[in-house]
Amino acid sequence: MTAVSLITGGAGGMGVASAKVVGRDRAVVLADVRKERLDAAAAELAEHGISATAVHCDVTDRDAVGRLFEAVTQVGPLHSVIHTAGVSPSMGDAEYVMRTNAIGTLNVDEEFFAHAGEGAAIVNVASMAAHLMPAEMIPSAAFPLALSDIDAFMAATLQACDIAGPEARSGLAYAISKSFVRWFSSAQAERFNGKGLRIVSVSPGSVDTEMGRLEEQAGAGALVADAAVPRWGKPEEMAELLAFCVSDKAGYLTGTDILNDGGVVASMTERARVAQSV
Template sequence: MITGGAGGMGVATAKIVGRDHDVVLCDVRGDRLDAVTVELEGLGITATAVVCDVTDRAAVESLFTTATGIGPIASVIHTAGVSPSMGDAGYVARTNALGTVHVGEAFFATAPTGAAIVNVASMASHMLPDEVVPSGAFPSALEDPERFMADVTAAFEIAPAEARSGLAYAISKTFVRWYSTSQAERFNARGLRIVSVSPGSVDTEMGRLEEQAGAGAMVADFAVPRWGTAEEMAELFAFCASSKAGYLTGTDILNDGGVIASMRERARVAATA
């Protein structure tokens, strides 16, 4: 199963995992899902499209009912999410954080032993100082989503209004990393793996929305001076979800072309100069 299945990374991943699995694609954009399904079928990939908003827990549970009706779930690659340019802070946080909980908990409830879920976090989550991350509020997302939203919304309000969506994005992707590490032992009790991948700036429609908000400068000025490709991310997602990575769980893989490494080393050099 691939959430965000009509997006650049979702489609690229479907082309890889679809070589030896049927795929279920979900997205909120039904027209684009239809086009992707036709494209995949032209490649000999069996694809089922389901229109689903990951912020709607009942819709996510229905999605998993559809998927398990086709066959046992081998893996879920959860690419669905929104960037700061796509909405206000509350919308960004609800989609990225609670969407991850809805998908992850439905996976936990239905997937068979040996299955894996790969959640897409972000390089942005590696940039925040610990003191601005409301990590104490994170566990409530599993028990009291509205309290979680109230608590993280208070954290966004330290920023000027124009910067809150960006802060919400970074905090919500930090939550994705937290969920993917904190739940590893619980998932393993059912024979399931859970990991996250933090992409850097990726040359997709959504990635390019942030080009003028700072991503373009980071791409040009750091270790690997180019945008990552959807295919490069997809290969990593597919590996993490496969049996080849059977010992991999409870961790995040930063796949950012060395941006964070460059930033940290430059900061160290500047501090000692």
């Protein structure tokens, strides 16, 4: 049977772009919470000669994610997961953002750990926001709670969002949730390697997708002008990196985050240093 790549957030810009890359060599399973968009994505891939199995799934529902992985095994042996499912600050309140991005990642990664065989890999999509958030504002001590007490994890991380006014809570939840994704992808590397699995994360900058454009006037979108490469990133550029991370060519890559932001963090860091030295 042909090995399978599972792509969560499969109806989104990065998800579809990633499917076009990995679909050259492997069977593809697309998962998304938006059923109509999911069917449209599968139809678009079919036009490119890629046959994708579409599975409607809410990544915040652990049982649904378990059923998703069971569906994957019916298609073929699991080779990799590209976990792009997530939401931006403009898409909901702090609780919704935290649960989708952080708990959604936990659910997908833990089911991957339970179902994948030796040699499989998963790449999680974090964000440059995780690199821009001051360390003292990240409740990293609460992150391990996600593995033992999700309610306590949610309470602690949402409390950390109260440092600013109500209008800023979703943005803080986004940065903290993506910091969790980055942390998890590093902290669990040794455990995953115990089963012969790899786990990494990629932190995109401002990407020209529907979700990315929601933040055009704020958040990541407002930082495009600060990039060393002052433009929006292309979904295809992210897809090539995501596909590489789970490919057999990247067999030594695990437990780390790759920042792919067009140089936003580098430029802002240097500008801050220069400003302080004046």
